[in-house]
Amino acid sequence: MGCLIVVFSLLTPRIVLLVLWLTDYLEKAYTTWIWPTLGFFFLPTTTIAYALAVREFSSSPTVGGTDISAAGVIVIVIGVLIDLGVLGGGARSRR
Numbered sequence: 001m002g003c004l005i006v007v008f009s010l011l012t013p014r015i016v017l018l019v020l021w022l023t024d025y026l027e028k029a030y031t032t033w034i035w036p037t038l039g040f041f042f043l044p045t046t047t048i049a050y051a052l053a054v055r056e057f058s059s060s061p062t063v064g065g066t067d068i069s070a071a072g073v074i075v076i077v078i079g080v081l082i083d084l085g086v087l088g089g090g091a092r093s094r095r
Contacts, residue, residue, distance in 0.1 A: 013044035020051060029054035049079025 017040055020026050029051040030036050039047025057072030068076075 013048060014040055017044050017048055020048065025055065026051050028058075043080070043083045045082045046076065046079040049076045 017036070021036060026036050036047055036051075039050075053068050053072030053075045057069045057075065058067055
């Protein structure tokens with residue numbers, strides 16, 4: 001049962017990222033396909049957080065705009081911390 005919870009927790013951000021890609025939510029944050037693809041495999045929560053920060057907390061209406069407010073930076077930092085917690089939690093439990 002524990003392994004099922006771990007697999008579900010690893011797949012959930014990737015499923016959300018896939019849904020965001022299918023609904024064209026990632027278009028404003030990313031101008032190419034390479035960054036969301038790398039984010040899908042390595043840092044999915046950070047990729048979602050950056051798309052949310054650019055889409056909701058940005059003052060520039062252009063595609064690929066990087067003018068992010070302080071609230072957007074906080075969202076990105078939380079996304080990074082969640083990804084690092086998920087990746088680093090396995091190393092701590094092996095010790």
